[in-house]
Amino acid sequence: MTTPPPASPPRALLGTLPPPSGPPVAVATTQPPVLQARDLVRSYGATRALAGVGLDVGAGTSVAIMGPSGSGKSTLLHVLAGIDVPDSGTVACEGREISRMGDVERSALRRTRFGFVFQFGQLLPELPADENVALPLMLGGVRRRDALERARPWLDALGLAGMHGRRPGEMSGGQAQRVAIARALVGRPAVVFADEPTGSLDQGTGHEVLQVLTRACAGSGAALVVVTHSDEVARWCGRVVHLRDGVVVRDEVRP
Numbered sequence: 001m002t003t004p005p006p007a008s009p010p011r012a013l014l015g016t017l018p019p020p021s022g023p024p025v026a027v028a029t030t031q032p033p034v035l036q037a038r039d040l041v042r043s044y045g046a047t048r049a050l051a052g053v054g055l056d057v058g059a060g061t062s063v064a065i066m067g068p069s070g071s072g073k074s075t076l077l078h079v080l081a082g083i084d085v086p087d088s089g090t091v092a093c094e095g096r097e098i099s100r101m102g103d104v105e106r107s108a109l110r111r112t113r114f115g116f117v118f119q120f121g122q123l124l125p126e127l128p129a130d131e132n133v134a135l136p137l138m139l140g141g142v143r144r145r146d147a148l149e150r151a152r153p154w155l156d157a158l159g160l161a162g163m164h165g166r167r168p169g170e171m172s173g174g175q176a177q178r179v180a181i182a183r184a185l186v187g188r189p190a191v192v193f194a195d196e197p198t199g200s201l202d203q204g205t206g207h208e209v210l211q212v213l214t215r216a217c218a219g220s221g222a223a224l225v226v227v228t229h230s231d232e233v234a235r236w237c238g239r240v241v242h243l244r245d246g247v248v249v250r251d252e253v254r255p
């Protein structure tokens with residue numbers, strides 16, 4: 001049994017966001033796993049994108065995935081999120097094995113338990129910010145008015161109180177990414193997946209967005225799996241997993 005998500009962001013989230021230059025949030029890394037991956041192998045022809053990856057992600061914790069281009073970061077994220085299927089190995093979310101699900105069950109899991117933030121292109125350009133955030137709820141059957149009512153406090157919590165009616169093209173890149181973060185969180189997912197969410201932003205804005213992303217996930221209790229090239233990310237994530245040639249070569253948990 002799952003309880004229906006509350007109508008607005010938790011008070012804790014509203015209380016902890018940002019200030020952008022504040023101290024990093026301490027993130028617990030010893031929670032029961034929300035994701036459990038074992039022996040993941042994924043090849044594209046002769047290329048082994050994943051060559052035996054095992055990874056547990058604790059509920060509500062944040063994990064940064066780093067590594068050189070082509071090391072398998074995006075492939076790992078896609079397999080963990082049930083977007084891609086491994087050749088062998090298993091992924092379980094909250095104890096349910098994703099690898100055993102059919103397409104319909106897997107897409108329902110993605111819709112209800114996961115949120116996604118990508119580099120760009122995820123917002124619908126013709127819709128204002130509040131409708132972009134409300135969209136996943138409406139697609140899940142929530143009435144438009146109720147969906148908008150639930151969406152707007154997330155925009156406020158993410159520092160976009162005056163921008164509910166702006167379209168993505170009328171916002172800065174950093175503001176648009178905050179809308180994308182609100183949209184990823186509005187359904188109260190167990191895990192947010194982000195693949196280079198700051199890749200199209202300048203460094204300063206990128207850091208600010210990463211900080212907002214990690215704090216918003218921590219504030220709402222969602223785990224975060226974020227692929228990034230930013231060395232600074234360790235400041236905001238509880239753990240950094242380094243990939244090389246499809247295997248985990250280092251797994252640093254912040255003290």
Ligand SMILES: Nc1ncnc2c1ncn2[C@@H]1O[C@H](COP(=O)(O)OP(=O)(O)OP(=O)(O)O)[C@@H](O)[C@H]1O
Nearest residue numbers: 044047048049067068069070071072073074075076
């Ligand atoms: N759809 C695909 N078809 C063929 N090869 C692929 C495909 N997707 C990924 N690969 C290959 O698998 C390997 C891992 O790719 P992946 O996209 O996971 O790397 P990455 O670490 O995310 O790199 P980047 O930092 O450049 O985004 C690479 O050698 C890549 O060329």
Ligand SMILES: [Mg+2]
Nearest residue numbers: 073074075195
């Ligand atoms: Mg990639």
